[in-house]
Amino acid sequence: MKRRKGNSNSLWHDAWRRLLKNRAAVIGMCWMAVLILSAVFAPLIAPYDYAAQDLGAAYTPPCWAHPFGTDNLGRDIFSRVLYGGRISLMLGLVSVGIAWLFAGPIGAIAGYYGGRVDSVMMRFIDVFQAIPGFLLSVAIAAAIGTGMFNCMIAVGIGSIPPCARLMRGSILPIRNIEYIEAAQMVNARDRRVIFRHILPNVLAPVIINITMSVGGAMLTAAALSFIGLGVQPPSPEWGAMLSGARSYIRKYPYMVCIPGAVIFSAVLSLNMIGDGLRDALDPKLRN
Numbered sequence: 506m507k508r509r510k511g512n513s514n515s516l517w518h519d520a521w522r523r524l525l526k527n528r529a530a531v532i533g534m535c536w537m538a539v540l541i542l543s544a545v546f547a548p549l550i551a552p553y554d555y556a557a558q559d560l561g562a563a564y565t566p567p568c569w570a571h572p573f574g575t576d577n578l579g580r581d582i583f584s585r586v587l588y589g590g591r592i593s594l595m596l597g598l599v600s601v602g603i604a605w606l607f608a609g610p611i612g613a614i615a616g617y618y619g620g621r622v623d624s625v626m627m628r629f630i631d632v633f634q635a636i637p638g639f640l641l642s643v644a645i646a647a648a649i650g651t652g653m654f655n656c657m658i659a660v661g662i663g664s665i666p667p668c669a670r671l672m673r674g675s676i677l678p679i680r681n682i683e684y685i686e687a688a689q690m691v692n693a694r695d696r697r698v699i700f701r702h703i704l705p706n707v708l709a710p711v712i713i714n715i716t717m718s719v720g721g722a723m724l725t726a727a728a729l730s731f732i733g734l735g736v737q738p739p740s741p742e743w744g745a746m747l748s749g750a751r752s753y754i755r756k757y758p759y760m761v762c763i764p765g766a767v768i769f770s771a772v773l774s775l776n777m778i779g780d781g782l783r784d785a786l787d788p789k790l791r792n
Contacts, residue, residue: 523785530781533774540771544590551584555741564757573763576746577753582760585741586767592742593771596657597723601715603661604668604722609711611665612672613699617680627673634666642725646734653742656735660725664718671714675707709786717779720772727768743768 524530543550559579567574573582615626633641642663649655679685680703688698727744729735731751736742738749743764750760 520785524781527781527784529777530785533777533781536770536774537778540590540767540774541594543587544594547584547587547591551581551587553581553584555580555585555588556739557581564753566757567759574757574759576750576760582746582763585746586743586764589741589743589746589764590767592653592736592740593723593726593744593768596653596660596726596736596742597719599657600660600664600722600726601718603657604664604718605711605715606661608665608668609672612669612674613676613704615669616673616676617695617699617703619677619680623673627670630666630669634670638663638667639725639728642729643732643734646729651734651737653736653740656726656729659729659734660722663725664722668714668718671710672707675710676703679703679706709782713779713782713786716782717776720775720779723768723775724772 557580559575561579562571562575563577563579565571565575565579571581571583573586575581576585611626611630615623636644642659645662646655646659649658685698685702688702693701726735727742727747730737730742730744731748733748736745738745746764747761747768750757750764754761
């Protein structure tokens with residue numbers, strides 16, 4: 506057991522060392538750390554209250570007093586972007602967590618047992634996967650209503666089918682390997698076989714998918730807010746900020762470009778981290 510634990514630790518240490526050699530991944534991690542820390546310490550960094558209005562300072566372009574300018578109500582965009590990071594990042598993380606909370610067990614059970622269980626569960630997943638993920642999220646959001654919590658549920662449910670298929674596809678190649686058969690021959694419970702022997706060996710694709718799915722979930726949540734089905738004003742969610750500023754894109758483009766650039770940079774950094782993790786964790790891509 507000790508040697509096994511040491512080998513596992515050395516593998517993760519080796520993966521971390523290769524990840525740090527990937528410049529794009531390191532840049533993505535640094536920028537994501539800046540966004541997370543900015544969101545966590547927003548009350549200390551933000552110069553104004555995100556909801557404070559100053560109609561006399563409305564439409565102020567970026568300047569020393571307002572680094573990102575002000576919106577149509579005189580609210581400081583820099584402060585709103587900082588506080589909006591709390592909502593947008595939480596939307597992405599919680600939505601992916603909801604998706605994997607259901608997709609993980611579904612994919613694991615279908616991949617491990619196979620046969621009729623696999624067929625029934627995957628046909629059920631196919632029904633949902635026949636609908637594009639964003640349209641499914643729109644339909645759910647329209648049915649259950651707007652708001653931050655409902656947006657998380659809508660985005661999470663829309664992400665379940667691809668996550669379940671990934672889990673199933675990762676388990677199928679290893680469920681008949683010798684060490685799995687050995688565990689079954691000593692009458693190990695199915696739950697123990699799945700959680701103790703199978704899941705640790707499919708963590709790499711799951712971790713990669715989670716990292717890259719957070720960015721996709723943030724985009725979906727921003728799109729829902731943009732069309733009025735996500736987080737509602739005056740909450741400073743990045744997609745809601747885009748929606749509120751779209752009428753002023755010609756006269757005051759900074760009101761749209763700044764939150765759009767923040768969304769773009771956050772998703773790009775997560776994709777860079779995901780690519781780095783793929784190269785570090787996938788043995789087929791090791792140098």
